[in-house]
Amino acid sequence: xxxxxxxxxxxxxxxxxxxxxxxxxxxxxxxxxxxxxxxxxxxxxxxxxxxxxxxxxxxxxxxxxxxxxxxxxxxxxxxxxxxxxxxxxxxxxxxxxxxxxxxxxxxxxxxxxxxxxxxxxxxxxxxxxxxxxxxxxxxxxxxxxxxxxxxxxxxxxxxxxxxxxxxxxxxxxxxxxxxxxxxxxxxxxxxxxxxxxxxxxxxxxxxxxxxxxxxxxxxxxxxxxxxxxxxxxxxxxxxxxxxxxxxxxxxxxxxxxxxxxxxxxxxxxxxxxxxxxxxxxxxxxxxxxxxx
Amino acid sequence: xxxxxxxxxxxxxxxxxxxxxxxxxxxxxxxxxxxxxxxxxxxxxxxxxxxxxxxxxxxxxxxxxxxxxxxxxxxxxxxxxxxxxxxxxxxxxxxxxxxxxxxxxxxxxxxxxxxxxxxxxxxxxxxxxxxxxxxxxxxxxxxxxxxxxxxxxxxxxxxxxxxxxxxxxxxxxxxxxxxxxxxxxxxxxxxxxxxxxxxxxxxxxxxxxxxxxxxxxxxx
Numbered sequence: 001x002x003x004x005x006x007x008x009x010x011x012x013x014x015x016x017x018x019x020x021x022x023x024x025x026x027x028x029x030x031x032x033x034x035x036x037x038x039x040x041x042x043x044x045x046x047x048x049x050x051x052x053x054x055x056x057x058x059x060x061x062x063x064x065x066x067x068x069x070x071x072x073x074x075x076x077x078x079x080x081x082x083x084x085x086x087x088x089x090x091x092x093x094x095x096x097x098x099x100x101x102x103x104x105x106x107x108x109x110x111x112x113x114x115x116x117x118x119x120x121x122x123x124x125x126x127x128x129x130x131x132x133x134x135x136x137x138x139x140x141x142x143x144x145x146x147x148x149x150x151x152x153x154x155x156x157x158x159x160x161x162x163x164x165x166x167x168x169x170x171x172x173x174x175x176x177x178x179x180x181x182x183x184x185x186x187x188x189x190x191x192x193x194x195x196x197x198x199x200x201x202x203x204x205x206x207x208x209x210x211x212x213x214x215x216x217x218x219x220x221x222x223x224x225x226x227x228x229x230x231x232x233x234x235x236x237x238x239x240x241x242x243x244x245x246x247x248x249x250x251x252x253x254x255x256x257x258x259x260x261x262x263x264x265x266x267x268x269x270x271x272x273x274x275x276x277x278x279x280x281x282x283x284x285x286x287x288x289x290x291x292x
Numbered sequence: 293x294x295x296x297x298x299x300x301x302x303x304x305x306x307x308x309x310x311x312x313x314x315x316x317x318x319x320x321x322x323x324x325x326x327x328x329x330x331x332x333x334x335x336x337x338x339x340x341x342x343x344x345x346x347x348x349x350x351x352x353x354x355x356x357x358x359x360x361x362x363x364x365x366x367x368x369x370x371x372x373x374x375x376x377x378x379x380x381x382x383x384x385x386x387x388x389x390x391x392x393x394x395x396x397x398x399x400x401x402x403x404x405x406x407x408x409x410x411x412x413x414x415x416x417x418x419x420x421x422x423x424x425x426x427x428x429x430x431x432x433x434x435x436x437x438x439x440x441x442x443x444x445x446x447x448x449x450x451x452x453x454x455x456x457x458x459x460x461x462x463x464x465x466x467x468x469x470x471x472x473x474x475x476x477x478x479x480x481x482x483x484x485x486x487x488x489x490x491x492x493x494x495x496x497x498x499x500x501x502x503x504x505x506x507x508x509x510x511x512x
Contacts, residue, residue, distance in 0.1 A: 035498045049336055056491060240336070
């Protein structure tokens with residue numbers, strides 16, 4: 001299953017790209033409108049890119065009344081990325097989305113590097129949202145925590161249905177005069193630099209949690225997608241590559257199919273967690289197909 | 293819009309700038325002021341460039357090598373190939389009665405194609421040196437100002453101004469020439485509305501220059 005990383009695609013301006021995906025993940029929706037951060041908002045580094053968009057979005061009411069109906073019309077299943085500044089705010093948006101046609105899941109953005117951290121813990125937010133909606137809840141975690149596996153276990157216990165791994169890492173780029181390029185100085189690092197980080201986070205969480213994982217971070221090829229599956233992802237998200245190639249989803253899907261065929265595997269599911277099968281003999285007989 | 297790999301025909305110097313001429317393939321040139329995302333070999337992100345000239349079978353871009361991406365583009369030679377995606381954004385409105393093209397520095401890039409489409413109207417161009425002003429040869433009927441003279445000093449009243457250049461120049465044009473059409477620039481990752489990197493606040497509202505611009509009309 002192939003998704004976009006939240007904030008890396010606007011299905012309304014590029015429906016043909018969204019239709020190449022199995023599900024479209026919206027830009028994060030907050031209760032009130034946010035203009036976002038002052039420019040400069042993006043810059044390229046030698047190993048990836050930095051963004052400091054700052055959760056720009058029209059706010060929950062406009063999203064529900066204007067954006068969502070147009071997204072649903074495109075025909076691709078919608079995951080709504082939900083953000084906020086307290087558990088109550090997250091839960092209120094989940095409740096408002098609950099039961100809306102075309103929405104198949106909620107991704108809780110617990111880890112945007114461009115806004116101050118939510119005051120409550122990831123588990124508290126998940127628990128509040130669990131009580132507010134029956135939709136599947138995916139917790140999007142930061143790879144910057146000391147023990148991402150512990151956070152995964154906490155959100156699992158709080159009622160999450162899955163994990164999205166990983167969000168960007170905070171980074172800074174300086175210009176030739178030693179001034180930060182981004183208006184906010186620090187921004188979220190994505191692209192190739194993030195891939196090993198994502199692999200490690202998915203690897204760690206697969207070992208300690210039974211939740212299905214959407215792996216994302218630096219995926220630009222079918223091989224990148226295969227590696228995320230191999231460490232334990234059941235689905236793959238693509239982000240930065242969409243900026244340079246709007247046809248990336250179709251290309252990556254084709255490349256992944258070829259990679260799987262070369263390994264003698266008939267589905268992406270069969271590749272899920274194969275790294276652990278090799279490393280952990282006791283898991284050899286685990287029925288990976290049941291890890292939904 | 294369409295994304296295709298195009299072959300480089302030539303790269304011709306104009307002062308410090310390079311005119312990169314590509315085979316057109318099946319990509320349409322679009323409206324003057326629209327732009328294309330050009331793959332910068334060796335870099336993660338493509339670079340937005342407005343179309344400079346559209347001779348039959350070609351797309352040509354004027355590029356100022358100011359960073360790793362544009363330097364990469366300015367090191368391409370005949371026979372190399374890069375991915376090109378476009379045309380993107382909103383171009384200039386061409387239904388103007390008394391057009392005057394105003395350009396500053398590398399901001400003259402969209403003016404040669406615009407001039408062709410408007411029947412070579414008068415143009416005023418500003419540059420920081422004689423060397424930079426070599427690019428004025430690309431724009432017919434152009435009058436040139438070299439710093440410290442400012443191009444805005446050459447604008448006479450009564451014209452429909454179509455302008456592209458540095459932000460300070462566009463700000464001055466906006467104040468002095470209400471109703472003018474201004475082509476703005478901002479760093480962007482994608483060019484098609486995905487990244488929100490090029491958002492600018494105009495009249496209290498945030499606009500993505502890639503899909504709402506890059507050409508915007510100055511409030512009358």
